Amino acid sequence: MNDFSAVILADGDFPTHQIPLGILHQAQRLICCDGALLTLFKHQPQEIERLRAEGKLFGVGDGDSLPAGLKAQYADIFHAVSEQEDNDLTKATRFAIGLIKASTKENGEKQQPRLAYLGATGKREDHTLGNIALMMRYLRDFAILPEMYTDYGWFTPANGNMVFSTFMRQQMSIFNFSCTKLESTGLRWQSYAYKEWWQGTLNECTGSEVSFRADGDYMVYRTYDAK
Structure with a gap:
C-alpha cells in the first residue's frame, strides 16, 4: 500500500490507524x-x-488556515495558491502532479502516478462527501490513480473491468457513478448497476479477489479488517 508517488494530507481527522x-x-x-x-x-x-529536512514536505493552499507565525516559519515549503475555483485538496493534487512530472522528466520514469489521500474525512460531512467524490474526478480527469485512506478502510475509484485483491469476510461497498452494467464475482451478494449509493453498501468478500465487469465509473471501499 505504500508505493505512492505522493501523499496528500487534508485537514480532516488526523489518522490514527x-x-x-x-x-x-x-x-x-x-x-x-x-x-x-x-x-x-x-x-x-x-x-x-x-x-x-529530506525535502519531502510541502504546504499548498491560500494560507488562510495557518497562523502567521507558522506560515513564516515554513515559508520555504509553503506554496500559496489564491484561486478559489478548486478546493485545497485539488490545489494540492495539481501541485503534486507538477512535482511528479518534474521528477519524471529528470529520471525518465513513465509510470502512472499513484496518490494517497489521508485526513480527508471527518469534521464537516459535506467536506467528506465532496472529497470522496473528488477521487473519481482525479481518476477521470487528471490521469492519476488516487486512493483515499481512513482509519477503517480505503476508497478506490475505478472504471470498466477491474480485479481487486481481497480476503475472506473483508467488507466491501460499491458506489455506482455511471455504470449501466456492474457485475461481480467474489462477493456474497452479486453487484448490479445501482441507482442509489446506499444499494451497494455493506457487501462482503468471499475470497482472495473480487472482479467487476463494468461499463462505466464506480467507487470501491474496502475495510482493513474482516467482520
Whole structure:
C-alpha cells in the first residue's frame, strides 16, 4: 500500500490507524493542504522536521488556515495558491502532479502516478462527501490513480473491468457513478448497476479477489479488517 508517488494530507481527522500512518511516514512526497500543515505540526512535530529536512514536505493552499507565525516559519515549503475555483485538496493534487512530472522528466520514469489521500474525512460531512467524490474526478480527469485512506478502510475509484485483491469476510461497498452494467464475482451478494449509493453498501468478500465487469465509473471501499 505504500508505493505512492505522493501523499496528500487534508485537514480532516488526523489518522490514527497504523496503515494510513505508515503511508504518511513512508511518503516520497507529503503535500499538506493549508491547515493540515498545522495539524501535522501538532500531531507529529518530529516527523514534520524529518520530512522537511529530506525535502519531502510541502504546504499548498491560500494560507488562510495557518497562523502567521507558522506560515513564516515554513515559508520555504509553503506554496500559496489564491484561486478559489478548486478546493485545497485539488490545489494540492495539481501541485503534486507538477512535482511528479518534474521528477519524471529528470529520471525518465513513465509510470502512472499513484496518490494517497489521508485526513480527508471527518469534521464537516459535506467536506467528506465532496472529497470522496473528488477521487473519481482525479481518476477521470487528471490521469492519476488516487486512493483515499481512513482509519477503517480505503476508497478506490475505478472504471470498466477491474480485479481487486481481497480476503475472506473483508467488507466491501460499491458506489455506482455511471455504470449501466456492474457485475461481480467474489462477493456474497452479486453487484448490479445501482441507482442509489446506499444499494451497494455493506457487501462482503468471499475470497482472495473480487472482479467487476463494468461499463462505466464506480467507487470501491474496502475495510482493513474482516467482520
